[in-house]
Amino acid sequence: MSATGIGASVKRKEDFRFLTGRGNYTDDINQPNQTYAYILRSPHAHAKIKGIDTAAAKSASGVVAVFTGEDMQVGSIPCGWGVNNKDGSPMNEPFHPALAQGKVRHVGDQVAVVIAETYSQAKDAAELIEVDYEELPAVTNSEKAIAPGAPLVHDDAAPNNMCYDWELGDEAEVDAEFKNAAHVVSIDLTNNRLVPNAMEPRAAIGDYNKGTGEYTLYTTSQNPHVIRLLMGAFVLQLPEHKLRVVAPDVGGGFGSKIYHYAEEAIVTWAAGKVRRPIKWTAERSESFLSDAHGRDHISHADLALDKDGKFLGLKVYTKANMGAYLSTFSTCVPTYLYATLLAGVYTTPKIYVNVKAIFTNTVPVDAYRGAGRPEATYLLERLVTKAAKQLGMDQVAIRQKNFIPADAFPYQTPVALQYDSGNYEATLKKAMELSKWDEFPQRKAEAAKRGKLRGIGISTYLEACGIAPSAVVGSLGARAGLFESANVRVHPTGSVSIYTGSHSHGQGHETTFAQLVSETLGIPLENINIEHGDTNRIAFGMGTYGSRSLAVGGEAIMKALGKVVDKASKIAAHLMEASVEDVEFKDGKFTVAGTDKEVDFGTVALTAYVPHNYPHETLEPGLEENAFYDPMNFTYPGGCHICEVEIDPDTGTTQIVGMTAVDDVGRVINPMIVEGQIHGGLAQGIGQALLESCEYDDSGQLTSGSYMDYCMPRADNLPNFMATTESTLCAHNSLGVKGCGEVGAIGSPPAVINAVLDALHELGVEDISMPATPQKIWQAIQAASMPAAAE
């Protein structure tokens, strides 16, 4: 292993600029003659717009223009994935306006945009807009939204508020397994709605060049090419060659910056109207009301087991809240990223899943770190632990009994996926060792002496990422391919620029990808630059989400590097007057086997660009290669998370006293970065389990709309983590990599809640919902200790 190649914990190349305040985030960018936009948002969850009077705002100081939905007649903001109903009919996909058209459907819905010389002037003028609303009853809960007589979010465009009623598997076949079952274990769960809360609020700058007719959008996006495609082709009808989308440094995404947001279209479209650049930056309050939310499932599940605890069948019924409109990935999250994961790491032979996706008067839901896979894992791992308790089995033993064995790969599940690799016993064993699982009873007894309830919880999980094989997702309704592109440009002096369609917003691609180049070409990291985030500079790209950057984007880079080495070898063969078959390339040097002939990579690069002595009849000058990579399958990271908690029964306060994660993420390129990714995922998983919840009141007002109300994990809420990897290699990509961005958030929530319930078991508490706040735990303790009410 070289000091800068694969497997080295190289310090990050991007850190210097971030640590010295020289990052370049969207709000740091300013254009000459720039104006500022303020978006007027609906204060109501559901209302008809009977009229909008913008006259006073238009004549306010500094105002350049005011636009409403009447002015902005453009295409519907598109959803990226069509899902069919059980009967094969397409989902309901109501029109999704950039600025409201006659009706608002959630608090925060965009009603008008004010453009002014300063942001303060735009915001002040927005106060002068008079909107005549006729308030309508609202519905925010998915179960209530499909009850008879519920308010209709999209009227006739989505009867019963149903987006789709979808299924996977044969219900009758699974029912048959239940008839033979010795035991049936059932559970009802809510997967709480979360707000992703990347620390950088969203921002967008629209610019129109009068000279060329070209539009430029700077935006806080995880996938600038996807935004160009969605906004250009569907919303504004701008062709690719007249639309540049730049996503510069982006301050976290976690899925919430995949979505093509209305504000991006608004500033781009309006820049063409006012012929000046327009900058919009969200205030955090706006982020809460307009950034895509995550999760929000209500589920019932039944697990059939034989007398020995072997799983026979699983039935899952889930209601997924879509919010008021369909975001980019909303529809595939509770189907192809959720239902297909319900086999987990187990050999359950028969599975049936029904998912109803439902419109409500809430902010649209989209992918949030894990996207569907945390929901599947939470359901399964709560259910398995409950089954162990109900059957009187050990919670580890029931898992081991049902694990897919390490020698069973490739393993075809009953829910469409074929796992290529894994070793669930190995990650379990290592996590149990690191967490000193066997000594837990002593620790529990010691805690009891201090008046604390100590509990331990486990989750053995799997996820599918490296999104995704285009042909497979296309057959399932994806409206785009999910390959990745890369360009390797070797400069005349031998330094290298990589142009990748992946986008880094914290993941450290500039370092990890450079390590791939350093390893392959044998050149130092400082001679390598990774470029991303600009549709005019990068040929194409599908962006970063679903832990796909290394497994798909990295593979594209490897493929392009392979082409560079092939061509460079031919040039080297020419220089050394040898046959190309005899040329070897190692550590940046081309050699001829059995001779002392040698030429270094830099010399070959220079020769390619100064081709005085060159095989012109067979090779073009220059050294630059493109590659596209479309994966053969998803990748399947998995592992074991173990959480240990202490609860103070007097206050209901939970302290995490141990959090162990052993994850199989495939080959690790930079262990330091991988561990950091896992830490971050664990923090978000613990946040979901104990702290975070997005809450609406019955009228549809968001009651958790600021950092005073929405409990973001702080440093003193979290423990030090014991996070490590125990890897098997991905069988279908050259690097053997699987992905590490989401595992922490997928595996941890059930481990935490299982630990909380383990601690509370002795008091008779058998269920608790996320987030398990001190108040909820205290109330559960009180309720359990009350004598049963007189009949």
Next chain:
Amino acid sequence: MPSVSMTVNGKQVSGTVEPRTLLVQFIRENLHLTGTHVGCDTSQCGACVVHVDGASVKSCAMLAIEADGSTVTTIEGLAGDGDVLHPMQEAFRDNHGLQCGFCTPGMVMSAIDLVNNNPAPSEHEIRDWLEGNICRCTGYHNIVKSITAGAAAMKGQKAAAE
């Protein structure tokens, strides 16, 4: 409009501002020092922490006119124009204490103030101190490690200077 003047990163600066202009707006928009970030509107996240007269301050919670006559240090002022990082910046780099980088300037400025007042903070004291700085990427594990290492390095640097 009132005018303000102050010393920022060792340079005398002045400008006219609306009375409601926040210090962070003055820093970002008038001085174009965009390393100081705005992550919330309720003074919770700490992305905007700078030093005013030597103490850490959330620059979104102070008016520009309140800082008139003060000495302000922002993240850009720590390492100056050179490539030599402050020991706390170096510690964040060495310990992978940052990912997306957005909360980082506030974290570093806050951490330095902690260590100036408590040269060898315990893990508990560091976690307690960071109550006003939110990070969504790191889970804080490596930030705590960074600050512990940064404190030791600052102590070493001080000892070497004496």
